Amino acid sequence: MKLGFIGCGVISTAHLEGLEQLKKDGKQTFDLTAVCDLRLDRADAFAVEAEKRLGSRPEVYTDYRRMLEHGGLDAVSVLLDHDLHHMVAEDCFAAGVHVQMQKPLAISPSFGRKMLSDAEKYGKVMTLSEPSVLGADNVAMARAVRDGIIGSVYMIMDYATVTLRRKFFAGTAWRHMKGRAGAGWINDHGVHRTHFFTEVNGPIKEVFAYTEIFEKQLSDGETTIRPTGEDTSVTVFRFANGGLGHWMCSTAAHGEGTGGVWIYGSKGCFRPGRYAALEDGKIIPISEIIERYAPDVVRNPAIAERKEPISSAERGLEALGVVFAALESATIGQPVRVQDIIFGKRHAYEDTVIEEMKSFKR
Ligand SMILES: NC(=O)c1ccc[n+]([C@@H]2O[C@H](COP(=O)([O-])OP(=O)(O)OC[C@H]3O[C@@H](n4cnc5c(N)ncnc54)[C@H](O)[C@@H]3O)[C@@H](O)[C@H]2O)c1
Structure with a gap:
């Protein structure tokens, strides 16, 4: 599975550590092939860190829509501010990509409902990263x-x-x-x-x-x-x-x-x-x-x-x-x-x- 990250801020590092652990445990069902952040410096630094931990360097993007278009991805992990979740999810589903969303699912229940119906409409899976x-x-x-x-x-x-x-x-x-x-x-x-x-x-x-x-x-x-x-x-x-x-x-x-x-x-x-x-x-x-x-x-x-x-x-x-x-x-x-x-x-x-x-x- 080709995986991308959208957002390379605080929590993305914890997710990278998770991927590294899965790899160490021989449970690697993914390749992190692309990462994106509005801030190029963050995305670049994250790609370097990913290479250190996972052995290969993901492509770097600053526009997630470009990444969805050109990345050839199967799934993305959305690691963005809460108010972006519902918009980005819809773009991902429309691009034929599964989504792992950060909590909270959205900033309002109506957006959350829309995200679920978008996932269904495009036949994609949406999971939530809820550590509790x-x-x-x-x-x-x-x-x-x-x-x-x-x-x-x-x-x-x-x-x-x-x-x-x-x-x-x-x-x-x-x-x-x-x-x-x-x-x-x-x-x-x-x-x-x-x-x-x-x-x-x-x-x-x-x-x-x-x-x-x-x-x-x-x-x-x-x-x-x-x-x-x-x-x-x-x-x-x-x-x-x-x-x-x-x-x-x-x-x-x-x-x-x-x-x-x-x-x-x-x-x-x-x-x-x-x-x-x-x-x-x-x-x-x-x-x-x-x-x-x-x-x-x-x-x-x-x-x-x-x-x-x-x-x-x-x-x-x-x-x-x-x-x-x-x-x-x-x-x-x-x-x-x-x-x-x-x-x-x-x-x-x-x-x-x-x-x-x-x-x-x-
Ligand atoms: N599961 C958990 O326990 C847990 C813990 C912390 C954060 N989170 C969730 O993760 C999400 C991100 O939190 P964080 O603390 O990492 O935030 P953060 O601000 O550190 O990181 C967000 C990143 O997204 C980037 N970004 C913003 N808009 C963008 C866009 N349009 N395209 C590409 N990149 C963009 C920012 O530049 C930033 O680097 C939040 O929804 C938060 O609730 C979950």
Whole structure:
């Protein structure tokens, strides 16, 4: 499979490392033959790094449409800012190329729906790079919880706060503007969490949230912005199977950040990445859970066999739907059904995102 990368920024290096690891493990089903970035210096440097790690130097482009036209590619990995995902995906499908998309799938559920229908229209596969459900420990955890290792799930608690000192998350001002990022951190970081919640315990039915922009101005010393994306959200939700969730995230914490996830069931508690603590006092370490539930995890040649990938774009849309249900709820002051967001019945918040998006020149 001839593979191209569009975008040679921060996360692209992690993907290159992944390709290198697959090659080392003798699971190379691809050749990275082309890379593209608007910035020639980045694309060039990335091609050099790719040659070092994979043994051959990919062609360099600064215009992804040219790369799609001349690269002879089978698939691309799209590693671009959130607001470009839906546009670039359509160009890729139209050029006959499969897509691995970065999270969040898009900056709005309606764009996400369009991407799925474009993939279908052109007969192409779209997967989502969602680390919270990939890898042996995450796959094993989801399978173990669904298998009832902690009984039936009563509640999930997930808290994440970071201290930015009124600077930018990941050094990027755009991540705080909803017209570029879909929302504040509740989208950029939040889709990881909502994808994880639904992977572990099935669909979320209804969501209620309060959100706030506490920090009215952010600056890194050079650039100063007035953020339009929320810096804090407090959310409660109910799963279709009756379980409850309490989820908070904030980039406006001062003095001390925090992070922790607890999944409580009728027989015990799961601490993701660590262990399951059962009511009889038994602690099952994650290593044992991986051995039992995910011995096959690296074998997932989704595109080659056309089987449903673990981290599919459909599941990415569902994750986005939960985030936007929270944002919609905070906008209208009522609980919101996730299905109403996914199918476009409610879109008061989304409308504000698209309006702001149109005001940015691309
Ligand atoms: N899976 C994860 O855990 C994870 C982690 C980090 C980032 N991401 C996602 O990856 C995406 C990129 O994030 P990043 O941190 O690497 O951003 P980044 O800003 O470091 O990189 C984006 C790159 O795209 C280039 N670019 C912008 N417009 C372009 C265009 N039209 N054509 C070609 N190149 C263009 C930029 O020059 C830049 O080099 C985001 O959607 C982000 O959410 C995912």
